[in-house]
Amino acid sequence: MFKHNNIKSPSEQVLFDVDGRGVATVTMNNPDKHNAFDDSIIFALSHLFHEIAKCHDIKVMILASTGKSFSAGADLGWMKRMASYSYEENLSDANALAHMLKNLNFLPQPTIAKVQGAAFGGAVGLASCCDIVLASEKASFCLSEVKLGLIPATISPYVVNAIGQKASRRYFQTAERFFADKAQQLGLVDEILPLEELSAAVEKMTTTLLANGPLAVRQAKQLALDVAYQDIDEALIAITSERIAAIRVSTEGQEGLTAFFEKRQPAWQAPLQQAAPQKTSLNKGEG
Structure with missing residues:
Protein backbone atom coordinates (compact mmCIF):
# COMPACT_ATOMS: atom_id res chain seq x y z
CA MET A 1 0.00 0.00 0.00
CA LEU A 210 11.03 11.40 -13.19
CA ALA A 211 13.50 10.14 -15.82
CA ASN A 212 16.28 10.30 -13.21
CA GLY A 213 17.06 7.92 -10.38
CA PRO A 214 14.71 8.85 -7.51
CA LEU A 215 17.34 8.19 -4.82
CA ALA A 216 19.95 10.09 -6.81
CA VAL A 217 17.58 13.07 -7.23
CA ARG A 218 16.98 13.23 -3.47
CA GLN A 219 20.68 12.93 -2.72
CA ALA A 220 21.59 15.49 -5.36
CA LYS A 221 19.23 18.01 -3.76
CA GLN A 222 20.69 17.34 -0.33
CA LEU A 223 24.20 17.64 -1.78
CA ALA A 224 23.46 21.14 -3.07
CA LEU A 225 22.11 22.15 0.34
CA ASP A 226 25.06 20.66 2.21
CA VAL A 227 27.97 21.98 0.13
CA ALA A 228 26.66 25.51 -0.42
CA TYR A 229 28.96 28.18 1.05
CA GLN A 230 31.31 25.56 2.53
CA ASP A 231 35.09 25.80 2.49
CA ILE A 232 36.59 23.38 -0.03
CA ASP A 233 38.80 21.68 2.51
CA GLU A 234 39.86 18.09 3.16
CA ALA A 235 36.72 17.40 5.19
CA LEU A 236 34.41 18.48 2.34
CA ILE A 237 36.48 16.54 -0.20
CA ALA A 238 36.21 13.43 1.97
CA ILE A 239 32.46 13.76 2.45
CA THR A 240 31.73 14.27 -1.25
CA SER A 241 33.99 11.35 -2.19
CA GLU A 242 32.18 9.13 0.31
CA ARG A 243 28.80 10.11 -1.12
CA ILE A 244 29.63 9.28 -4.72
CA ALA A 245 31.26 6.00 -3.68
CA ALA A 246 28.19 5.02 -1.66
CA ILE A 247 25.70 5.72 -4.42
CA ARG A 248 27.85 3.96 -7.04
CA VAL A 249 27.57 0.71 -5.11
CA SER A 250 23.90 1.22 -4.20
CA THR A 251 21.17 -0.80 -5.93
CA GLU A 252 20.03 2.26 -7.87
CA GLY A 253 23.54 3.28 -8.85
CA GLN A 254 24.35 -0.22 -10.09
CA GLU A 255 21.10 -0.39 -12.06
CA GLY A 256 21.72 3.03 -13.62
CA LEU A 257 25.25 2.17 -14.70
CA THR A 258 24.26 -1.26 -15.98
CA ALA A 259 21.33 0.14 -17.95
CA PHE A 260 23.58 2.79 -19.51
CA PHE A 261 26.13 0.25 -20.71
CA GLU A 262 23.42 -2.15 -21.87
CA LYS A 263 21.71 0.71 -23.76
CA ARG A 264 18.35 0.17 -22.08
CA GLN A 265 16.09 2.16 -19.79
CA PRO A 266 16.78 1.79 -16.06
CA ALA A 267 14.18 0.02 -13.97
CA TRP A 268 12.84 3.22 -12.40
CA GLN A 269 11.72 4.46 -15.84
CA ALA A 270 9.68 1.32 -16.58
CA PRO A 271 6.12 2.60 -16.08
CA LEU A 272 6.32 6.36 -16.50
CA GLN A 273 2.88 6.65 -18.01
CA GLN A 274 0.61 9.19 -16.35
CA ALA A 275 -2.16 7.91 -14.14
CA ALA A 276 -5.24 9.72 -12.96
CA PRO A 277 -4.84 11.59 -9.65
CA GLN A 278 -5.93 9.70 -6.59
CA LYS A 279 -8.68 11.66 -4.94
CA THR A 280 -8.35 12.49 -1.28
CA SER A 281 -11.00 13.55 1.16
CA LEU A 282 -10.79 17.27 1.77
CA ASN A 283 -13.26 17.64 4.59
CA LYS A 284 -12.18 20.21 7.08
CA GLY A 285 -10.70 18.79 10.24
CA GLU A 286 -9.27 15.66 8.66
CA GLY A 287 -5.57 15.13 9.15
Whole structure:
Protein backbone atom coordinates (compact mmCIF):
# COMPACT_ATOMS: atom_id res chain seq x y z
CA MET A 1 0.00 0.00 0.00
CA PHE A 2 1.27 3.44 -0.90
CA LYS A 3 2.07 5.58 2.11
CA HIS A 4 0.62 8.65 0.43
CA ASN A 5 -2.85 7.09 0.53
CA ASN A 6 -3.02 8.11 4.17
CA ILE A 7 -2.27 11.79 3.56
CA LYS A 8 -5.28 14.08 3.92
CA SER A 9 -5.49 17.85 3.74
CA PRO A 10 -6.77 19.42 6.97
CA SER A 11 -8.29 22.34 5.05
CA GLU A 12 -10.67 22.77 2.11
CA GLN A 13 -8.49 25.68 1.05
CA VAL A 14 -5.48 23.45 0.39
CA LEU A 15 -5.99 20.57 -2.02
CA PHE A 16 -3.79 17.48 -2.27
CA ASP A 17 -3.52 14.70 -4.79
CA VAL A 18 -0.97 12.19 -6.09
CA ASP A 19 -0.96 10.56 -9.50
CA GLY A 20 0.18 7.05 -10.37
CA ARG A 21 3.72 8.24 -11.11
CA GLY A 22 4.20 9.51 -7.58
CA VAL A 23 3.75 13.18 -8.48
CA ALA A 24 2.07 15.08 -5.66
CA THR A 25 0.31 18.39 -6.22
CA VAL A 26 -0.42 20.76 -3.33
CA THR A 27 -2.83 23.47 -4.45
CA MET A 28 -3.77 26.62 -2.56
CA ASN A 29 -7.49 26.93 -3.21
CA ASN A 30 -8.74 30.26 -1.96
CA PRO A 31 -9.08 32.24 -5.23
CA ASP A 32 -11.66 34.71 -3.89
CA LYS A 33 -8.95 36.01 -1.54
CA HIS A 34 -6.16 35.59 -4.10
CA ASN A 35 -4.91 32.56 -2.14
CA ALA A 36 -3.88 34.71 0.80
CA PHE A 37 -2.98 32.52 3.73
CA ASP A 38 -3.86 32.56 7.40
CA ASP A 39 -2.94 30.35 10.33
CA SER A 40 -5.22 27.50 9.20
CA ILE A 41 -3.74 27.44 5.67
CA ILE A 42 -0.21 27.65 7.08
CA PHE A 43 -1.03 24.66 9.28
CA ALA A 44 -2.44 22.71 6.32
CA LEU A 45 0.60 23.43 4.14
CA SER A 46 3.01 22.56 6.94
CA HIS A 47 1.15 19.31 7.64
CA LEU A 48 1.18 18.28 3.99
CA PHE A 49 4.87 19.10 3.49
CA HIS A 50 5.72 17.14 6.64
CA GLU A 51 3.74 14.10 5.49
CA ILE A 52 5.04 14.23 1.91
CA ALA A 53 8.61 14.25 3.20
CA LYS A 54 8.02 10.85 4.82
CA CYS A 55 6.73 9.22 1.62
CA HIS A 56 9.36 7.52 -0.52
CA ASP A 57 6.71 6.73 -3.13
CA ILE A 58 6.20 10.47 -3.76
CA LYS A 59 8.91 11.46 -6.24
CA VAL A 60 8.05 15.07 -7.15
CA MET A 61 5.91 17.78 -5.55
CA ILE A 62 4.23 20.63 -7.43
CA LEU A 63 3.07 23.72 -5.50
CA ALA A 64 0.25 25.46 -7.34
CA SER A 65 -2.83 27.58 -6.76
CA THR A 66 -6.23 28.25 -8.30
CA GLY A 67 -7.43 31.53 -9.76
CA LYS A 68 -5.52 34.49 -11.17
CA SER A 69 -3.03 34.96 -8.31
CA PHE A 70 -0.43 32.56 -6.99
CA SER A 71 -0.83 34.07 -3.51
CA ALA A 72 -1.33 37.54 -2.06
CA GLY A 73 0.64 36.60 1.05
CA ALA A 74 -0.92 37.10 4.45
CA ASP A 75 -4.71 37.28 4.70
CA LEU A 76 -5.94 40.70 5.83
CA GLY A 77 -8.32 39.25 8.42
CA TRP A 78 -5.49 37.20 9.90
CA MET A 79 -3.22 40.26 9.98
CA LYS A 80 -5.96 42.23 11.74
CA ARG A 81 -6.19 39.50 14.39
CA MET A 82 -2.40 39.45 14.77
CA ALA A 83 -2.34 43.19 15.37
CA SER A 84 -4.12 42.63 18.69
CA TYR A 85 -1.98 39.64 19.71
CA SER A 86 0.58 39.85 22.48
CA TYR A 87 4.28 39.46 21.71
CA GLU A 88 4.12 35.82 22.81
CA GLU A 89 1.13 35.12 20.55
CA ASN A 90 2.84 36.84 17.63
CA LEU A 91 5.98 34.81 18.27
CA SER A 92 4.00 31.56 18.20
CA ASP A 93 2.30 32.64 14.98
CA ALA A 94 5.61 33.56 13.35
CA ASN A 95 7.15 30.25 14.41
CA ALA A 96 4.33 28.36 12.67
CA LEU A 97 5.02 30.20 9.40
CA ALA A 98 8.78 29.75 9.80
CA HIS A 99 8.45 26.00 10.29
CA MET A 100 6.10 25.67 7.31
CA LEU A 101 8.71 27.36 5.13
CA LYS A 102 11.43 25.13 6.55
CA ASN A 103 9.36 22.02 5.80
CA LEU A 104 9.01 23.16 2.19
CA ASN A 105 12.61 24.24 1.73
CA PHE A 106 14.06 20.98 3.04
CA LEU A 107 11.52 18.64 1.47
CA PRO A 108 13.63 15.69 0.22
CA GLN A 109 11.70 15.48 -3.05
CA PRO A 110 12.26 17.93 -5.90
CA THR A 111 9.73 20.76 -5.81
CA ILE A 112 8.26 22.86 -8.61
CA ALA A 113 6.41 26.12 -7.99
CA LYS A 114 3.82 26.94 -10.66
CA VAL A 115 3.37 30.71 -10.45
CA GLN A 116 0.58 31.92 -12.72
CA GLY A 117 0.05 35.42 -11.30
CA ALA A 118 0.85 37.73 -8.41
CA ALA A 119 3.05 36.45 -5.58
CA PHE A 120 3.27 38.96 -2.73
CA GLY A 121 4.87 38.93 0.70
CA GLY A 122 5.07 35.41 2.10
CA ALA A 123 4.32 33.97 -1.33
CA VAL A 124 7.76 35.12 -2.48
CA GLY A 125 9.04 32.98 0.37
CA LEU A 126 7.09 29.97 -0.91
CA ALA A 127 8.62 30.38 -4.38
CA SER A 128 12.09 30.86 -2.90
CA CYS A 129 11.78 27.58 -1.01
CA CYS A 130 11.06 25.58 -4.18
CA ASP A 131 13.82 24.01 -6.27
CA ILE A 132 12.36 25.07 -9.62
CA VAL A 133 10.06 28.05 -10.27
CA LEU A 134 8.12 28.20 -13.52
CA ALA A 135 6.18 31.42 -13.98
CA SER A 136 3.79 32.86 -16.52
CA GLU A 137 4.40 36.16 -18.26
CA LYS A 138 1.64 37.55 -16.03
CA ALA A 139 3.49 36.71 -12.80
CA SER A 140 4.60 39.54 -10.54
CA PHE A 141 6.36 39.67 -7.20
CA CYS A 142 6.51 42.06 -4.29
CA LEU A 143 8.14 41.95 -0.87
CA SER A 144 5.49 44.29 0.44
CA GLU A 145 5.96 44.05 4.20
CA VAL A 146 7.57 47.46 4.82
CA LYS A 147 4.51 49.17 3.30
CA LEU A 148 2.71 47.96 6.44
CA GLY A 149 5.55 48.86 8.79
CA LEU A 150 6.66 45.22 8.95
CA ILE A 151 9.65 43.21 7.69
CA PRO A 152 9.89 39.96 5.65
CA ALA A 153 11.60 38.21 8.53
CA THR A 154 10.59 34.54 8.39
CA ILE A 155 10.95 34.33 4.61
CA SER A 156 14.26 36.24 4.54
CA PRO A 157 16.70 33.27 4.71
CA TYR A 158 15.10 31.69 1.65
CA VAL A 159 14.65 34.90 -0.34
CA VAL A 160 18.26 35.95 0.28
CA ASN A 161 19.39 32.49 -0.87
CA ALA A 162 17.29 32.85 -4.00
CA ILE A 163 18.07 36.41 -5.12
CA GLY A 164 21.20 37.31 -3.15
CA GLN A 165 21.95 39.89 -0.49
CA LYS A 166 22.26 42.90 -2.80
CA ALA A 167 18.85 42.46 -4.42
CA SER A 168 17.32 41.61 -1.04
CA ARG A 169 18.64 44.81 0.46
CA ARG A 170 16.86 46.74 -2.28
CA TYR A 171 13.53 44.93 -2.49
CA PHE A 172 13.17 44.36 1.27
CA GLN A 173 13.38 48.15 1.73
CA THR A 174 11.58 49.50 -1.33
CA ALA A 175 8.69 47.02 -1.59
CA GLU A 176 8.81 47.61 -5.35
CA ARG A 177 6.71 45.32 -7.48
CA PHE A 178 8.75 43.47 -10.10
CA PHE A 179 7.71 41.17 -12.88
CA ALA A 180 8.66 37.75 -14.19
CA ASP A 181 11.52 38.97 -16.40
CA LYS A 182 13.17 40.75 -13.47
CA ALA A 183 12.52 37.78 -11.19
CA GLN A 184 14.33 35.59 -13.69
CA GLN A 185 17.29 37.99 -13.79
CA LEU A 186 17.46 37.85 -10.00
CA GLY A 187 17.36 34.04 -9.94
CA LEU A 188 13.95 33.66 -8.33
CA VAL A 189 12.28 32.36 -11.51
CA ASP A 190 13.81 29.66 -13.72
CA GLU A 191 11.58 29.84 -16.78
CA ILE A 192 8.90 32.22 -18.08
CA LEU A 193 6.05 30.92 -20.24
CA PRO A 194 2.87 32.28 -21.76
CA LEU A 195 0.09 31.54 -19.30
CA GLU A 196 -1.52 29.00 -21.63
CA GLU A 197 1.77 27.05 -21.82
CA LEU A 198 2.53 27.02 -18.10
CA SER A 199 0.83 23.71 -17.28
CA ALA A 200 2.59 21.96 -20.16
CA ALA A 201 5.95 23.35 -19.00
CA VAL A 202 5.33 22.04 -15.48
CA GLU A 203 4.48 18.62 -16.93
CA LYS A 204 7.64 18.65 -19.07
CA MET A 205 9.81 19.52 -16.07
CA THR A 206 8.10 16.81 -14.01
CA THR A 207 8.81 14.23 -16.72
CA THR A 208 12.45 15.35 -16.81
CA LEU A 209 12.78 14.78 -13.07
CA LEU A 210 11.03 11.40 -13.19
CA ALA A 211 13.50 10.14 -15.82
CA ASN A 212 16.28 10.30 -13.21
CA GLY A 213 17.06 7.92 -10.38
CA PRO A 214 14.71 8.85 -7.51
CA LEU A 215 17.34 8.19 -4.82
CA ALA A 216 19.95 10.09 -6.81
CA VAL A 217 17.58 13.07 -7.23
CA ARG A 218 16.98 13.23 -3.47
CA GLN A 219 20.68 12.93 -2.72
CA ALA A 220 21.59 15.49 -5.36
CA LYS A 221 19.23 18.01 -3.76
CA GLN A 222 20.69 17.34 -0.33
CA LEU A 223 24.20 17.64 -1.78
CA ALA A 224 23.46 21.14 -3.07
CA LEU A 225 22.11 22.15 0.34
CA ASP A 226 25.06 20.66 2.21
CA VAL A 227 27.97 21.98 0.13
CA ALA A 228 26.66 25.51 -0.42
CA TYR A 229 28.96 28.18 1.05
CA GLN A 230 31.31 25.56 2.53
CA ASP A 231 35.09 25.80 2.49
CA ILE A 232 36.59 23.38 -0.03
CA ASP A 233 38.80 21.68 2.51
CA GLU A 234 39.86 18.09 3.16
CA ALA A 235 36.72 17.40 5.19
CA LEU A 236 34.41 18.48 2.34
CA ILE A 237 36.48 16.54 -0.20
CA ALA A 238 36.21 13.43 1.97
CA ILE A 239 32.46 13.76 2.45
CA THR A 240 31.73 14.27 -1.25
CA SER A 241 33.99 11.35 -2.19
CA GLU A 242 32.18 9.13 0.31
CA ARG A 243 28.80 10.11 -1.12
CA ILE A 244 29.63 9.28 -4.72
CA ALA A 245 31.26 6.00 -3.68
CA ALA A 246 28.19 5.02 -1.66
CA ILE A 247 25.70 5.72 -4.42
CA ARG A 248 27.85 3.96 -7.04
CA VAL A 249 27.57 0.71 -5.11
CA SER A 250 23.90 1.22 -4.20
CA THR A 251 21.17 -0.80 -5.93
CA GLU A 252 20.03 2.26 -7.87
CA GLY A 253 23.54 3.28 -8.85
CA GLN A 254 24.35 -0.22 -10.09
CA GLU A 255 21.10 -0.39 -12.06
CA GLY A 256 21.72 3.03 -13.62
CA LEU A 257 25.25 2.17 -14.70
CA THR A 258 24.26 -1.26 -15.98
CA ALA A 259 21.33 0.14 -17.95
CA PHE A 260 23.58 2.79 -19.51
CA PHE A 261 26.13 0.25 -20.71
CA GLU A 262 23.42 -2.15 -21.87
CA LYS A 263 21.71 0.71 -23.76
CA ARG A 264 18.35 0.17 -22.08
CA GLN A 265 16.09 2.16 -19.79
CA PRO A 266 16.78 1.79 -16.06
CA ALA A 267 14.18 0.02 -13.97
CA TRP A 268 12.84 3.22 -12.40
CA GLN A 269 11.72 4.46 -15.84
CA ALA A 270 9.68 1.32 -16.58
CA PRO A 271 6.12 2.60 -16.08
CA LEU A 272 6.32 6.36 -16.50
CA GLN A 273 2.88 6.65 -18.01
CA GLN A 274 0.61 9.19 -16.35
CA ALA A 275 -2.16 7.91 -14.14
CA ALA A 276 -5.24 9.72 -12.96
CA PRO A 277 -4.84 11.59 -9.65
CA GLN A 278 -5.93 9.70 -6.59
CA LYS A 279 -8.68 11.66 -4.94
CA THR A 280 -8.35 12.49 -1.28
CA SER A 281 -11.00 13.55 1.16
CA LEU A 282 -10.79 17.27 1.77
CA ASN A 283 -13.26 17.64 4.59
CA LYS A 284 -12.18 20.21 7.08
CA GLY A 285 -10.70 18.79 10.24
CA GLU A 286 -9.27 15.66 8.66
CA GLY A 287 -5.57 15.13 9.15
